[in-house]
Amino acid sequence: LAKTTQPISMDSYEGQEVNITCSHNNIATNDYITWYQQFPSQGPRFIIQGYKTKVTNEVASLFIPADRKSSTLSLPRVSLSDTAVYYCLVGDDSSASKIIFGSGTRLSIRP
Amino acid sequence: NAGVTQTPKFQVLKTGQSMTLQCAQDMNHNSMYWYRQDPGMGLRLIYYSASEGTTDKGEVPNGYNVSRLNKREFSLRLESAAPSQTSVYFCASSVRTASDQPQHFGDGTRLSIL
Numbered sequence: 001l002a003k004t005t006q007p008i009s010m011d012s013y014e015g016q017e018v019n020i021t022c023s024h025n026n027i028a029t030n031d032y033i034t035w036y037q038q039f040p041s042q043g044p045r046f047i048i049q050g051y052k053t054k055v056t057n058e059v060a061s062l063f064i065p066a067d068r069k070s071s072t073l074s075l076p077r078v079s080l081s082d083t084a085v086y087y088c089l090v091g092d093d094s095s096a097s098k099i100i101f102g103s104g105t106r107l108s109i110r111p
Numbered sequence: 112n113a114g115v116t117q118t119p120k121f122q123v124l125k126t127g128q129s130m131t132l133q134c135a136q137d138m139n140h141n142s143m144y145w146y147r148q149d150p151g152m153g154l155r156l157i158y159y160s161a162s163e164g165t166t167d168k169g170e171v172p173n174g175y176n177v178s179r180l181n182k183r184e185f186s187l188r189l190e191s192a193a194p195s196q197t198s199v200y201f202c203a204s205s206v207r208t209a210s211d212q213p214q215h216f217g218d219g220t221r222l223s224i225l
Contacts, residue, residue, distance in 0.1 A: 030210065031210050032210040032211040034210070034213055041218070041219070042218055042219070043115075043201045043203070043216030043217050043218050043219055044154070044201075044214075044216050045216070046213040046214070046215070049211065049213060051211075087153065087154075090210070091209065091210015091211070099156065099210075100153075100156075100170070101146075101153035101154040101155070102153045103151075103152060103153045104153055
């Protein structure tokens with residue numbers, strides 16, 4: 001079972017780069033790493049996904065080391081609107097029932 | 112571009128009442144999911160449907176039933192509501208149940224059971 005561990009909360013300021021690291025020691029060979037963002041009173045929203053090395057899109061970057069036992073979500077130049085809960089998921093292709101969201105990281109951005 | 116639509120958005124029930132939460136997606140996805148989220152917690156999977164005609168239990172299935180009505184619709188039923196089922200319920204869909212397929216979520220149904 002691919003369980004993830006993330007910091008419970010983080011604080012930062014507008015304009016800063018924020019890095020949120022997720023630990024997933026038991027990741028399996030076929031598993032992808034997916035990050036979601038959730039605002040209050042909304043469902044989670046897909047941010048980025050990767051398998052190895054680095055992935056970048058218009059919103060964030062995802063860094064995955066060679067051993068894949070951790071991953072880091074990087075948000076460049078955050079704004080107040082990036083205040084949200086961020087979830088790291090490691091999929092398990094053997095059964096969708098083993099996908100676990102965890103409690104996520106509550107990111108607070110200050111002016 | 113509706114994506115995943117959940118109805119109702121809010122509901123208050125009395126203990127013992129029954130209710131069906133509705134979910135529909137317009138992305139032609141094969142897989143659909145029901146989660147619950149308690150205050151300050153992450154999402155927990157209740158049931159999922161890998162494809163039309165199949166349903167499987169997730170982490171917390173007790174007290175719930177589901178129906179995959181067709182490819183678009185996946186409903187969640189509480190037969191006899193209990194206060195412990197007070198939560199926000201999210202429906203999601205994905206192309207298939209593989210870890211490389213992101214899930215798309217609705218905005219949730221806020222359910223209170225008195």
